[in-house]
Amino acid sequence: MSETAHTPTTPPAPTTPPAPTTPPVLIVGAGPTGLTLALALTACGIACRIVDKAAERTQVSKALAVWSGSLEAFAGLGVADSIIDAGIRMTHMRVGDGARELATMPIAEGVDSAFPFVVIIPQSETERLLAEHLAARGVTIERGLELVAVDQTAHAVRAVLRPAGHDDDRADSAMTAAYVVGCDGARSAARHAMDIPFTGYTEPQTFILSDTTMAGPLDPTSLYVWWGAGGSVALFPIGDGVWRTFAMRDDPDDQSPPDLDEMQAQLNRCGPPGLVAGDPTWLSAFRVNERLAERYRRDRVLLAGDAAHIHSPAGGQGMNTGIQDAVNLAWKLAAVLQGRGDATTLLDSYEAERRPVARQVIDGAAQKLHVGMVARGTTTRLLRDVAVSVVSKLPMLRRKLQVDLSETALRYDTGALISRPAPQSAHRHPAPGERALDGPHGEGPFWRHLSVSHHCLLVFADALPPALAQSRSHCGTAIAVVTVTLTDDPDGVLAARYDARPGSGDWVLIRPDQFIGARGRADDAASFDAYARMALLPAG
Known part of the structure; x- marks a missing residue:
């Protein structure tokens, strides 16, 4: 500036320091569901705040079983090895009557997974390990805080937090977030604040x-x-x-x-x-309560885990269902917050996909409880003995039981994200809404390429087909491309797993939660584009 330049006669107004960055997601509840959600969001580059009413994490064992479906989800988060190393791999289920052992059946028999086993680990240890991974990403659980009120606008949620056990609202603090997720258990404050009915019943037994x-x-x-x-x-x-x-x-x-x-x-x-x-x-x-939230979302407040569904512990499915809720929701929230896809389609698809799963789990757990524990009498005992004898001798029935427990037979049939494939791909599996499959890829397993932070575009060729390359270019880092050449898959095992032709340019788009988003032939960019508009391309 020259000496003759005009200078103001009054001093400039002091600069207001920028407000502290507010994480766009508030997670209420630091159990396995909330911790998994926080890990998945941070892996996607989304900041979050996680609070819990309890002054310290649980010290009792609570949920014990981590099934294959959840181990796959943990693998996408980079925490599966920690869980497996800290737990016990179960090998058999033993069933008996009085002094007689009726059957010894292998656990996870017939389970098609990179992790074909169940790990027994106390929930207290699961929470400790997840919290350690979260702390390594710079997120600390804020304990002794409970959610007492929620007020929404079209663009944000104002959440009021209070020190647990305090009745005086003068101790309240408020924060504004883009979304609040209630992972706060069966008595969920988030669910109550949204006045979402929790319908079901309580078993009369103790x-x-x-x-x-x-x-x-x-x-x-x-x-x-x-x-x-x-x-x-x-x-x-x-x-x-x-x-x-x-x-x-x-x-x-x-x-x-x-x-x-x-x-x-x-x-x-x-x-x-x-x-x-x-x-x-x-x-x-x-x-035992068996209840299901009538809805999983009210505008910008969502529910996951026990806040959305509770049931009998028979089968050990509760914690696992919550973990997989979290992984399903996390990538969709991340896409919305990063301005990709259609927000309504993505968020509505969470309930459309996960609530039917919870309904199935609740019904299945109730049936197992009644057959295994509640029903009594001589006739019931004899029928159980016969049923065990039959099931244990028929591999097909044994495998069905194990696959159901492993949560690897899940598929999504509802929701806008589950688009129907083009006729040429209509009978090829895994289809959209079905789980991704593992197989050999070069010197390691294919699952190593899957991550909760991005989609994986699996292409059975040495390069993207031209029709697909242009479409994929608009998606940026939201997609990682994995090609499968004849060198990577010399025996065609992975191609066969995906019902694809080696070297053909057939492609499969795998979502961050390891379910199929879309698939097609080399010249079928339309199926990719339709899915990309909903979940990948910049909004608007």
Whole structure:
């Protein structure tokens, strides 16, 4: 500036410092669902804030089983190895009646997965490991805070938080976020704030459980389901000689926690012979609720995990269903916040895809509970014995049971993202809405290319077909391209897994949650473009 240039006669107004960056997503609840959601969002480059009412993470075992479907989801987050290393791989399910072992069946038999097994790990450990991974990404759980109010506008959510246990609203703090996700359990404050009905029923029976040491002839890599004249028990190894015992109490009105003597009496009358329980670390009595939220989203507030669905622990599906809710939702929220795709289509597809899954899980868990625990009497006992004998001798039935438990048979049939393929691809599997499959790719497994942070465009050629290359170019880093050459797949195993022709340019678009988004032949860019408009291309 020259000396003769005009200078203001009044000083400029002081510059206001920029407001602190507010994370666009508030996650309420730091259980496995909330932690998985936070990990997935941060992997996608989306900042989040995660709060929890509890002053510290759970110290009891709670949910134990991590099934194949959840291990696949954890693999896409880079945390599967931590979970597997810290847990116990189960090898068999043993079923018996009184002094007789009726059957020993392999676990995860016939499960088509990169992780064809179930890992037993206490929920407390699962939460610890997920929290450590989240802390490594710079996100700290804010504990002792509960959600007390939510106010929405067309563009944001104002959430009011309060120190847990305080009644004075002078301690409240407010934040504004683009979205709030309630992962805060069966009594979800987020669900209540949105006045979303939680419909279902409560089983009239009272169930009891314990975590104790267990002396006796038990295999620490097996699950046990056993019955006798006095009822049924289920036994699950936790590690270091500790076992979970689950049973139904005779008096349905007695809600008091059991003592060690009561648990031992259950083992004596209907468990495997020769077991002695000791040193309890958890004793609990509870009723089973089977409930489903009537909707998973109200505008900018969404529900996941137990906030959206609860059911019997039979089959060990609850935590797993919540984990997979989180992975399904995370990439869709990320796309919306990054200005890609159609926001309404993406967010509506979360409920359209995941709520039917929860309905199936609730119904299946209720059936397992009634068949395995609630039903009693001589006739029921004989029918169980016969059913176990039949199932254990028929591989097809054994595999169906295991595949259902593993959550690898899930497919999405509803929602706008599940577009019907072109006629030439109509009968090829996996189809849109079905799970991605693993197979060999070069020197390693194909699943190593899958990540929650982007779509994977699998192309059976050494380069993208010209019709697809132009369409893909508009999607930027939202898609990683993986080509499959004859060198990568010399025996055509991966091509066969995807019902594709080696070297043909056939392509499969795999979503970040490892479900198929679209597929087509080399000259079929239309199917890709239709999906890309909904989920990948810049909005507008």
